[in-house]
Amino acid sequence: MSAVTQTQAPARPAAGGIPFSRLLQVEFRKSWDTRASFWLLFSLGAIVLVAELITAIVTGVQNVDDVQFGTFATVAGFISQLLLPVLGIMLVTSEWSQRTAMVTFSLEPRRGRVVQAKMAVGLIWTALTVVFALLMGAIFNLLYGAIAGNIDWSGGAGITGFIITQTLAMLLGFALAALLLNTPAAIVIYFAYLFALPTILAIGAALMDWFKSFQEWINYSDAQNPLYDGFWNMSGSEWGKLLVSCAIWFGIPLTVGLRRILRAEVK
């Protein structure tokens, strides 16, 4: 307790502003330095690994013929599509649920920059996840090929689409989180969107004729399907549907959420 005098005299010249690279560094560190976020990332990796293993065993046992690189990459992608949005959500909501926004925004009162840094961190993790998923796909394809006798590297054409859909999934989680600022609510809404919405839209389309063509413009997940089939072959209307549904599901919540984050009283 005698250390009172150890701080220097409070007269250091004020430093310049906080460069974006530093905010990015800090936000990246925050994305894995707590137990919850660490285990989320860990389980993302572990589940992908286990799923690949199961795929390899099942296809190996059943002697499925057309196992290829694309098979393994798709399995990894399906898992990461479930967990990446959760990562995107937690990047935003943990500040509010743990009330650290008070500290974050008093150190950088230009809140928009913090949100940008967080989104960039989400994109970095998405890129790392995609690389990991493709790597796992390649490794298991090699293993499978070594056992089965022939290695099939096809099925990699959808990689561009794969990267885009993973990014869109993460961004959707991010946008919902910005809108709701609440972890459970954002996760529930995301999964409702992912699993319940296609069914609801399909029912609507089956019952009402006019809704059938209308829903194609608001069905975000359906609009992403052509991406897998070949990013370069997408038609104008497919692009249109993707952009419109993207604006509805990602653009609107993010815009409203951003306004809320920038203006909200932080307690």
Next chain:
Amino acid sequence: MIKVEGLTRTYGSYTAVDDVSFECQPGRVTGFLGPNGAGKSTTMRIIVGLTAPTKGSATVKGVHYHDLPNPGRTVGVLLDASAQHDGRTGREVLTLGAMTMGLPLSRVDEMLHLVSLSPSEAKRRIRNYSLGMRQRLGIAHALLGDPEVLILDEPANGLDPAGIRWMRGLLKSYADRGGTVLLSSHLLHEVELIADEMILIGKGKIVAQGDRKALLAHNGKVETLVTSLDNEALAKALTGKGVGVVPAGDGLRVSAEAVEVGRTAVEHHIVLTDLRSGDGGLEELFLQLTADTQREGAVA
């Protein structure tokens, strides 16, 4: 250093902060005093830009908080020691702060040492911290950027008596070196001992401000507490002089200056065992000024 002008914040029809103006000077500790819900925290949140004012403005070093390029290096803020991620270690919290402000990581160890958090405590997750430890960590975080201004909301909350004394010394020496301190409390005694300047707030309005002397003068009431070997005789003598006397504990509470009481005792050859100015002055003032804002109603 801190300048608050005509600050008002309303929530619907409820006015949390009502036309509050004050200034905090460098080299001085300013105590922000008021009962729970008086508007202290809201005012502090407005100063650091976490809450938007409905009217009025608050500046630090002449600029709005939003316009400080790297605010952590100018203003140390502790608004709520519990507002930290439970899953982070104490060291991690300080590391993130140091990284944001662009400070060398050696600063983290310096601060941990300063607030007496041991290396093993610093490695623990905040979930396992007591309120006092959180408070120490919060103070360390506020001091991290070596700021010129400190804004602390209820910093003594949860500290043990030794901790409170330690903090008092820390803030005093900080102010002596030219720093500006604004700290809030709902406990008069806590603030009275360190604050050079006091701002009393109740129901969002400032009810009195100034140093101890000015506040007591504002009260306009002089009181002395006295104990003697013959209280009865002393009371009689004082009453004879037309001075108000009421029994208080072992002694008497007299509505006169200490010198008057002493003189009376000498005249009547009464031995005094205790003579001091009524320390209830400020407390009474505090309760009186905020009486209609107290939840308990008429207290004084």
